[in-house]
Amino acid sequence: MEKENKLILINKNINEKFLNEKKKNSKACILDFSDYKLIEKVLRNNKNRQLEIYDVTQTNDQKELTPINDHINRIGHNPFIGKQKEYEIDFINIERLYTQHKKGVVTNSCGDQKQIFPHPSTHIANIATLAYILNYKIEAYLVHTEK
16 A cells, blocks of 8 residues: 555554654544544545554564454444444445455454453454445554553
8 A cells, every 4th residue: 555645543552652653644643443433534534545554452472563354343332233324334244354464363353341362452343344334445453562
């Protein structure tokens, strides 16, 4: 994806060093990932349909970034249920949601719950699904912080 034209969404809970580096990009939005209304507004107001998402994960992994190839939604709620007409959807096939990477992982999207599953993340499952509904091409990454 072209770096200059894509929108970048970053979880506000990611470490300060990473945030400061990404703030240099004018298309970077540092957000509360549980605020779906704000995220939807940002996505709808962006003309380009290239998206990069950075969510926080707590592991002992030494790598700073891990690409995401898929997710398991363990958040406990689905913001799209009951709003199918509003989003003009019936069934969301997320089989090809993310750009695939050789070393990509399946993240367990846990929302604000304790992250006890492999490759945990916060709200990326719902954010990526919303972006997919709005026709974004999505690259997503986990940013590691110490447990």
